[in-house]
Amino acid sequence: MEPLTGIAPAPAAPAPVAPSTADGAETGGNSALSSDFETFLRMLTTQLQNQDPLNPVDSADFAVQLATFSSVEQQVQTNELLTGLGSQMATLGMAQFPGWIGLEAEVRAAVQFTGDPVEVEVAVDPNADTAELVVTNAQGAVVARSALPAESGPLLWEARDQQGQPLPEGSYTLSVLSLIAGETVASHDVHMRSRVAEARLDDGEVRLVLDNGQSVTPDEVIGLRPPPV
Known part of the structure; x- marks a missing residue:
C-alpha cells in the first residue's frame, strides 16, 4: 500500500535536558549565574530549544526569569560595592590613629593581666570615708x-x-565601692592606663x-595624655 500524501510526519519527541546543564546550574552554579550573564543566556536558549512544542513555555515566564536574574545580579554588585566602600572607609578612618601611638591611653575595658602589675585609674566618691576594690x-x-x-x-x-597570692593570668574586671560608715554609696568601674604601641586594621576594624599586649x-579609649617622664 502506498503511503498517504499530504500528511506531515509526527513531530519528533523533544530531546531531554541534560541534568548537568539544568540541575547543576540550579544547585552548584548559583554563584556563576550571579557573575556571568552569558551563562544565563545559554541556559535560556537551551530551554527554548528543548521545550515541548505541544506545550511551549509562556513568553511571560521568560520575562520573569530575565527580570529575576537581573535583580539578583544587581544586588550582588551592590553588595560588592558596599563591601569595598566599607573597607576604604575603615582604612581612611585609621589615618587619625597613628598620632595616638606613644600616648598614654585611659581605657574603659577589662584588664588583661599577664604577670606584671597594671596601672589603673580609680574613682572614689568624694564623701566616702573608705573604699574597696572588687576584682571579678x-x-x-x-x-x-x-x-x-x-x-x-x-x-x-x-x-x-x-591571701596575697598572685592571680592567674587572664582578663579581670575591676570596680571600686565607695562607702560611708560601712554602707556602699557609689560604685565606679576602674579604668586601665597603658601606652598605645600600635594601630592596626583587623578584618575592617581598627584596633x-x-x-601590655x-x-x-x-x-574604649576615654582619655589620652603624654606618657609620664
Missing part, C-alpha cells in the same frame, strides 16, 4: 576584695587574691595594641 574574673566570680584609700587617682594593681577598640 572572666567567669563573673569575685576573686579578690581589698581596702583602698578613700581618694581618686592612679593605682598600681598587683593582681593578688585574698589599638597597648604596651592588650588590643582595644578606639571607642
Whole structure:
C-alpha cells in the first residue's frame, strides 16, 4: 500500500535536558549565574530549544526569569560595592590613629593581666570615708576584695587574691565601692592606663595594641595624655 500524501510526519519527541546543564546550574552554579550573564543566556536558549512544542513555555515566564536574574545580579554588585566602600572607609578612618601611638591611653575595658602589675585609674566618691576594690574574673566570680584609700587617682594593681597570692593570668574586671560608715554609696568601674604601641586594621576594624599586649577598640579609649617622664 502506498503511503498517504499530504500528511506531515509526527513531530519528533523533544530531546531531554541534560541534568548537568539544568540541575547543576540550579544547585552548584548559583554563584556563576550571579557573575556571568552569558551563562544565563545559554541556559535560556537551551530551554527554548528543548521545550515541548505541544506545550511551549509562556513568553511571560521568560520575562520573569530575565527580570529575576537581573535583580539578583544587581544586588550582588551592590553588595560588592558596599563591601569595598566599607573597607576604604575603615582604612581612611585609621589615618587619625597613628598620632595616638606613644600616648598614654585611659581605657574603659577589662584588664588583661599577664604577670606584671597594671596601672589603673580609680574613682572614689568624694564623701566616702573608705573604699574597696572588687576584682571579678572572666567567669563573673569575685576573686579578690581589698581596702583602698578613700581618694581618686592612679593605682598600681598587683593582681593578688585574698591571701596575697598572685592571680592567674587572664582578663579581670575591676570596680571600686565607695562607702560611708560601712554602707556602699557609689560604685565606679576602674579604668586601665597603658601606652598605645600600635594601630592596626583587623578584618575592617581598627584596633589599638597597648604596651601590655592588650588590643582595644578606639571607642574604649576615654582619655589620652603624654606618657609620664
